[in-house]
Amino acid sequence: MGSTSVNRRDVMKRAAAAGLLAVPAVGALSSCASGGGSDNKAEKGEKSKKNPLGVKEDAGLTVYIFNGGYEDKYAQFVTDMYAAKYPKAKPEQKATESIATQLQPKIIRGRPTADVINNSGADDMNIGKLVKNEQVADLTEVLDAPSWDDPGVKVRDTLVAGMADMGAFGTKGCYQLNITMTAYGNWYSKRLLNDELGMEYPKTWDEMLAVCRKAKAKGIHGWSYPGGHPRYMLFSMYAMFAQVGGREVIEAMDYLEPGAWRHDAVKSVLEAFEELIAKKYVLTGFDGPQAHTEMQTAWTKGKCVFVPDGSWVENEAKDTTPDGFGMTVGATPSLSKSDKLPFGTLYAPPGEPFLIPAKAKNVQGGLEWLRMMYSKKAARNFFKEVSAIPAVKGAIDGMDLPPGVDSAQKAITAAGDNIVIPFFKEWYEELFEDDWDKAMGKFMLGDMTVKQVMDAMDKASQRVAKDPDISKVKKV
Structure with missing residues (x-):
């Protein structure tokens, strides 16, 4: 990737318009505004209104989730959504506390066994190195795809402001997407x-x-x-x-x-x-x-x-x-x-990052899984399962919030523009x-x-x- 020049700009504008959060102006990376998908064409289907990402319906899908504070039940909800739409795919989900140990060697060898990875925890992979070595797929395609809930709205426009920018890493693409706002x-x-x-x-x-x-x-x-x-x-x-x-x-x-x-x-x-x-x-x-x-x-x-x-x-x-x-x-x-x-x-940065290996067997299926993850029903389920603020705007509006989530949302809203995110x-x-x-x-x-x-x-x-x-x- 080499040295990359980026303008330090406001990537976290207000998300309060959706009734969720006010997120600040902070320094960040280039936005996820261009690019698209992986060159891996092994498992692609025909694109259509019902299948905007061109998923091959019978292609297998393997999802790895970090088995930490959020466990993996919230993700199983999404994997089940995928199985319901693509029953021939028979998607499987695996949970581990050793993301890098189990998955990175296979990614480096160009033979990843995962199509979607929740790259989190103490044993997470160094995303900067993966981006530099072109080992992760560009996720811009899913950001520009029709959202699950409203085909007239792109996925990127359903997310709290700044979520996409966190995955740019000084490039024209987007290589990592988060699912929650974390209040520290x-x-x-x-x-x-x-x-x-x-x-x-x-x-x-x-x-x-x-x-x-x-x-x-x-x-x-x-x-x-x-x-x-x-x-x-x-x-x-x-x-x-x-x-x-x-x-x-x-x-x-x-x-x-x-x-x-x-x-x-x-x-x-x-x-x-x-x-x-x-x-x-x-x-x-x-x-x-x-x-x-x-x-x-x-x-x-x-x-x-x-x-x-x-x-x-x-x-x-x-x-x-x-x-x-x-x-x-x-x-x-x-x-x-x-x-x-x-x-x-x-x-209060975005949290719980997800990525897709560039040479995953089913990149398009991975992108579709992410599109489903950003549906309102998956976001609401995420909140119900783990008591965390989802990345989807307005997803938990009107819901009863437990004390921790309620206080986190109030703290983020009260901070307004005074939110700090150390990108290093x-x-x-x-x-x-x-x-x-x-x-x-x-x-x-x-x-x-x-x-x-x-x-x-x-x-x-x-x-x-x-x-x-x-x-x-x-x-x-």
Whole structure:
């Protein structure tokens, strides 16, 4: 793919027109405005009004779903839709926690066994490398296809603004599509915070410290995080970096600018969290392979007030969440009066990505599966199954929302244009992952100073920037 120049523009415009979300102006990639499908012609049928993507009706279809917080029942609904329309295809669905381990070697060899892949979880594939090596299909064809619910409306026009742009990766095509909006932040129990502690959600960092003091006096930790995945702490920090220093802080990180991780805003935010550590407000541990669920269980049992998490947590922790818990996401507290962005700034990107291997046996069938996934009935089922906000505009209008989803939707709406999305996580994910975990893990245990964390992250950023074998998204 080589170095790619893109304009940093507003890819997340308002989606509130559909009654769902107000999504912000943020930096992003080129839009998914042109291109189309894969060159794989092995399994194609005749296009028609009833079959706009030219699916071969008897071609098999294999779908792989990440078996994580959302499990795979929501996707089975779509696979069943496919089977109903194309019974001769006999589609099959498989669930795994090891997406990259199981699927990437076959994709690299040009013999993928999957036609649709939910590329998610800790063992996800590096989508940037797949795009560079032309190993994923262009999804523009499905975006420009008639939507499942209304043939007069394209699929792209049924989606919350910005969903398509997330998959462009500095190209003219689109190689990854998401199915939900994810609200990251400081998750808490309303019952514990409001009723048991008698406190309101902190709008400033001083108020956050006050909550932690009162919690500690009652034998409760203010915070916790998964020791096995300490990068979760960044779920609460990304928006705060931008809130304190402005969007340019995240933009500098996106474009691998030297010194981006040494910005004063990063320093101020890390120092704020360092105070939580120094005062022993943080419940540590949870170092095993299921660290995140172990942390969540401690939280739902009332052992801490706040955890850094995403909106999948409501579904993932449902078995341990007591009635009346009041699961809620809180946005970034203000650090000082000089903050560049207001209280309520939120990290809320599109989530749960899907892709189709370029040499999949049934690319057209994969595109059709995605078209079905973006139907309103599939979107509503997704919400019912996993309590998450779907990507289809207006899909959950008028429905009763559980506490976590309700709070996530309200937080996103309240944030308005003040939503922050760090794209470097998508562009250079695999290369940064180890650095995030190592640096944040040592920091949260008090074994690494603020300066050392900033130096480590900046060093990692520059290692990527100087690697000639890594394609870069270039700022113009």
